[in-house]
Amino acid sequence: MPEVITNPLAESGEAIRMPEPCVMVIFGATGDLTSRKLLPALYNLARDGQLPAQFACIGFARRPKTNEQFREEIKKALIEFSRTKPLDEAVWKSFQEHLFYHVSEFHEDEGYTKLKSVLEDFDTRLGTKGNRIYYLSTQPSFFPLIAEKLHKAELIYNEAQVQDKWSRLIIEKPFGHDLQSAHALQNELLKYTNENQIYRIDHYLGKETVQNILVFRFANSLFESLWNNRYIDHVQITVAEDLGIGTRGKYFEEAGLLRDMLQNHTMQLLSLTAMEPPVNLSADAIRNEKVKVLEALRPFSEEDFEKNCIRGQYGPGFINSQSVPGYRQEENVDPHSCVETYVAVRLHIDNWRWDGVPFYLRCGKRMPKKATEIAIVFKDPPGVLFQQHQQKRSEQNVLSIRIQPDEGIGLKINCKVPGPSSPTQPVKMDFRYGSYFGMAPPEAYERLLLDCMLGDVTLFARQDEVFNSWKLLNPLLDKWGSSSCGLFPNYKAGSWGPASSDEMMAREGRKWRIL
Amino acid sequence: MSGSKPLIVSPSSIEATLDSIWENLASSQGNAKMRACLFNLILVTKKTPRAAYIRGVAQRVIEKFPSRILFIVIEEGKNEQDFETAVSVISPSHESDIACDLIEFSVTEGAAERIPYGILPHLVPDLPIYLVWADDPTEENPISYQLEKLASRIIFDSEAADNLPLFAKSLLYHQKVAGCDIADLSWARTENWRTLLYSTFRTPERLKELADVASVKIEYNSLETTFFSHTKIQAIYLQAWLACQLNWTFKKIEKSNSHLLFHYENEQNKALTIELIPSSMPLQDLAPGAITTFILGTNGDANFRFKRIPETPQVVNLYICSKDKCDAPTQFLLTKSGMGLTLVKEICRKGTSQHYLRLLEFLAQLEQKSL
Numbered sequence: 001m002p003e004v005i006t007n008p009l010a011e012s013g014e015a016i017r018m019p020e021p022c023v024m025v026i027f028g029a030t031g032d033l034t035s036r037k038l039l040p041a042l043y044n045l046a047r048d049g050q051l052p053a054q055f056a057c058i059g060f061a062r063r064p065k066t067n068e069q070f071r072e073e074i075k076k077a078l079i080e081f082s083r084t085k086p087l088d089e090a091v092w093k094s095f096q097e098h099l100f101y102h103v104s105e106f107h108e109d110e111g112y113t114k115l116k117s118v119l120e121d122f123d124t125r126l127g128t129k130g131n132r133i134y135y136l137s138t139q140p141s142f143f144p145l146i147a148e149k150l151h152k153a154e155l156i157y158n159e160a161q162v163q164d165k166w167s168r169l170i171i172e173k174p175f176g177h178d179l180q181s182a183h184a185l186q187n188e189l190l191k192y193t194n195e196n197q198i199y200r201i202d203h204y205l206g207k208e209t210v211q212n213i214l215v216f217r218f219a220n221s222l223f224e225s226l227w228n229n230r231y232i233d234h235v236q237i238t239v240a241e242d243l244g245i246g247t248r249g250k251y252f253e254e255a256g257l258l259r260d261m262l263q264n265h266t267m268q269l270l271s272l273t274a275m276e277p278p279v280n281l282s283a284d285a286i287r288n289e290k291v292k293v294l295e296a297l298r299p300f301s302e303e304d305f306e307k308n309c310i311r312g313q314y315g316p317g318f319i320n321s322q323s324v325p326g327y328r329q330e331e332n333v334d335p336h337s338c339v340e341t342y343v344a345v346r347l348h349i350d351n352w353r354w355d356g357v358p359f360y361l362r363c364g365k366r367m368p369k370k371a372t373e374i375a376i377v378f379k380d381p382p383g384v385l386f387q388q389h390q391q392k393r394s395e396q397n398v399l400s401i402r403i404q405p406d407e408g409i410g411l412k413i414n415c416k417v418p419g420p421s422s423p424t425q426p427v428k429m430d431f432r433y434g435s436y437f438g439m440a441p442p443e444a445y446e447r448l449l450l451d452c453m454l455g456d457v458t459l460f461a462r463q464d465e466v467f468n469s470w471k472l473l474n475p476l477l478d479k480w481g482s483s484s485c486g487l488f489p490n491y492k493a494g495s496w497g498p499a500s501s502d503e504m505m506a507r508e509g510r511k512w513r514i515l
Numbered sequence: 516m517s518g519s520k521p522l523i524v525s526p527s528s529i530e531a532t533l534d535s536i537w538e539n540l541a542s543s544q545g546n547a548k549m550r551a552c553l554f555n556l557i558l559v560t561k562k563t564p565r566a567a568y569i570r571g572v573a574q575r576v577i578e579k580f581p582s583r584i585l586f587i588v589i590e591e592g593k594n595e596q597d598f599e600t601a602v603s604v605i606s607p608s609h610e611s612d613i614a615c616d617l618i619e620f621s622v623t624e625g626a627a628e629r630i631p632y633g634i635l636p637h638l639v640p641d642l643p644i645y646l647v648w649a650d651d652p653t654e655e656n657p658i659s660y661q662l663e664k665l666a667s668r669i670i671f672d673s674e675a676a677d678n679l680p681l682f683a684k685s686l687l688y689h690q691k692v693a694g695c696d697i698a699d700l701s702w703a704r705t706e707n708w709r710t711l712l713y714s715t716f717r718t719p720e721r722l723k724e725l726a727d728v729a730s731v732k733i734e735y736n737s738l739e740t741t742f743f744s745h746t747k748i749q750a751i752y753l754q755a756w757l758a759c760q761l762n763w764t765f766k767k768i769e770k771s772n773s774h775l776l777f778h779y780e781n782e783q784n785k786a787l788t789i790e791l792i793p794s795s796m797p798l799q800d801l802a803p804g805a806i807t808t809f810i811l812g813t814n815g816d817a818n819f820r821f822k823r824i825p826e827t828p829q830v831v832n833l834y835i836c837s838k839d840k841c842d843a844p845t846q847f848l849l850t851k852s853g854m855g856l857t858l859v860k861e862i863c864r865k866g867t868s869q870h871y872l873r874l875l876e877f878l879a880q881l882e883q884k885s886l
Contacts, residue, residue: 242636317632318628318629318632318633319632320525320526320527320529320632320633320636321526321598321600321626321629321630321632321633322526322527323629368632368635368636369635369636373640395643398641400640400641410640410641412641412642425553425554425643426641426642426643427553427642428639428641428642492632494632494635495631495632495635496635513640513641514635514638514640514644514665515640
């Protein structure tokens with residue numbers, strides 16, 4: 001449970017989330033994630049006064065570098081990538097004094113022994129009290145090795161024996177590349193840690209709008225009462241990116257889009273959308289409900305594989321009218337690659353609330369725009385009014401929760417056009433975070449790193465969430481792995497995906513939303 | 516009409532530039548406006564003098580319905596890859612509190628295939644997408660199918676087509692393929708006359724007389740302008756609508772001078788004719804092609820004469836005479852069908868008019884040379 005310190009100077013009910021002293025060690029500190037996300041997140045936490053005074057961050061990587069060089073590189077990165085600009089020199093001056101660099105190969109015992117002495121020195125000099133966070137921003141294949149070495153160097157504490165300090169491991173997605181490897185990885189990690197020391201990060205869960213799904217659903221009786229198969233026709237969840245794979249060709253050739261986006265981000269959005277109200281807001285109460293949703297997902301049938309699981313790969317096309325190469329022309333990609341860059345599936349949740357309501361999930365690269373949203377499409381009203389002189393029904397109400405960009409919530413309703421006749425026209429009521437709250441929301445990583453320091457696991461995936469997600473998708477991976485990918489590429493970069501995806505919707509009288 | 520000056524921007528900066536224009540508007544005293552959008556309106560036209568007319572139509576639309584306008588002008592015959600985009604904020608008037616986004620695409624034919632990809636990121640989700648296809652739909656166009664797939668309704672303009680039967684066939688095909696609602700500006704322009712006829716012939720006595728029609732004469736304003744050269748379309752539509760709705764069987768068309776004579780048989784197999792006559796005295800204040808006079812005679816010698824008053828063309832006098840008596844003339848006020856207003860009407864309509872579909876089926880069986 002997070003430590004919540006009640007501030008005697010604050011009005012009653014307000015609380016300050018202040019973490020305990022600690023050191024964060026980032027493995028793979030020369031990678032993009034560190035410079036683009038992790039250090040900017042720590043800098044902004046420091047700027048907002050949310051980091052403890054007794055804090056240090058150590059970059060652990062193979063490339064030789066001095067502390068000064070590391071700090072200089074991070075400064076440049078902050079100038080470019082920090083959400084707050086310009087760089088606050090006063091904050092930076094103080095922040096950089098807590099940044100350090102440690103050179104070592106991941107497999108060298110000596111590197112860990114030296115790390116231990118550095119950390120102990122910090123405990124004495126900086127007062128970090130033995131609390132550690134190890135952020136594994138490396139290739140997944142290094143996770144067990146690093147955990148083993150940390151354990152061997154006694155840098156991961158046995159919680160049964162050590163209670164006055166803590167050690168936590170943050171692991172980037174993907175957790176395994178299928179169900180079997182996820183289990184294998186978990187078993188490896190459990191040799192050296194406990195489950196409650198493992199923080200599986202999915203940055204989507206750190207986004208304000210994702211967290212707002214629970215508030216929106218369970219703090220508003222208006223919507224929750226409609227949140228079931230009596231009123232909802234179907235749900236569409238879209239995670240679209242306009243970017244291609246950039247320099248990640250090698251990674252993407254191994255992973256593919258299903259592992260990169262569907263298995264984690266999209267399934268998290270699904271479980272938050274469909275879960276039952278938790279008994280309280282504790283991490284386990286929330287995660288228990290999410291897991292129940294994943295457990296209730298109907299496995300794919302043979303017919304589903306044929307008709308309701310669509311994969312695609314982008315060919316050359318246009319993004320913002322500029323021509324862009326196809327996936328097979330990207331760097332480090334096999335020119336005959338069968339790796340998917342688009343996935344759409346229809347899912348059913350076999351429980352009381354969602355019986356008969358299809359959930360359509362789609363994710364893709366090189367879509368027309370970057371857009372992540374959850375759209376709840378409501379059933380038509382009984383067709384006795386407003387359709388008598390019209391050939392068509394009114395448009396379905398849609399509640400759209402925009403995760404990014406342009407975070408907010410929209411509600412599409414029908415309205416009478418002014419005038420003596422009574423045509424109806426859909427209109428939109430729109431709530432935009434940016435318009436209502438003057439302050440910029442924190443970056444997802446700020447929230448998640450802070451939560452980890454506080455020991456709050458609510459926004460991190462639990463092992464059973466990961467396993468259930470793989471359990472559903474594993475047969476699909478097997479099916480696609482053993483069958484021809486057909487006529488890839490099957491959609492143009494800059495379009496909304498392959499025609500077969502539209503056909504899947506059309507067969508059921510539905511359409512993908514144009515975002 | 517007021518608003519900001521169009522700023523030429525790269526396609527990837529469209530939204531950011533619009534946001535900054537709005538921010539500037541909000542911070543400049545006295546200019547703050549509400550950003551409004553009821554639907555997405557995509558207008559596609561060739562770079563011809565008619566493009567200015569279509570732009571004017573869009574500006575009239577926002578007076579009634581503020582919307583995000585995506586105005587696409589294609590320059591034919593150029594194979595260069597020119598793709599220029601500009602953004603501005605437009606408002607019906609300086610005093611108006613509301614304004615909306617205008618995104619303009621000026622594209623050479625060689626770069627036309629990029630258009631759908633250029634507009635896709637700029638559609639406002641959840642709101643209808645109306646596509647005004649201001650060019651001849653019978654001409655092959657590589658982007659039409661992709662744009663039609665997006666549209667909730669496609670609005671054509673038969674004025675842009677040189678071959679009316681082919682236009683009708685094309686529209687029926689588009690409706691079938693795109694599966695979305697279709698509409699036609701020329702059809703919308705006849706709505707005031709259709710309403711007038713409907714309201715005149717609605718008692719049992721009048722309907723009986725309608726079933727006994729022997730001849731119809733329709734006069735139309737034949738004055739051509741830069742934007743309008745097919746002035747007989749509305750008259751053809753009106754007569755075809757009558758024939759379809761009254762189940763008359765088409766026999767033949769005769770052409771003499773600039774008159775067209777349609778021969779039909781009614782449900783009792785009695786012959787009847789409809790004559791389309793270009794107005795000998797075109798009315799300057801009246802839109803080209805507008806119906807000026809409608810005369811209907813029955814086998815029982817009843818006569819219905821609807822005639823616009825030259826001084827106030829919006830007003831129609833109706834003279835009804837039978838074998839024995841003449842009624843005192845009555846006056847009707849036709850609703851305006853000016854630039855943009857017909858489009859607004861078509862936008863408000865739900866679904867595709869069944870009357871219009873029947874009309875298209877009728878027109879599709881004709882031969883262009885007979886018109």
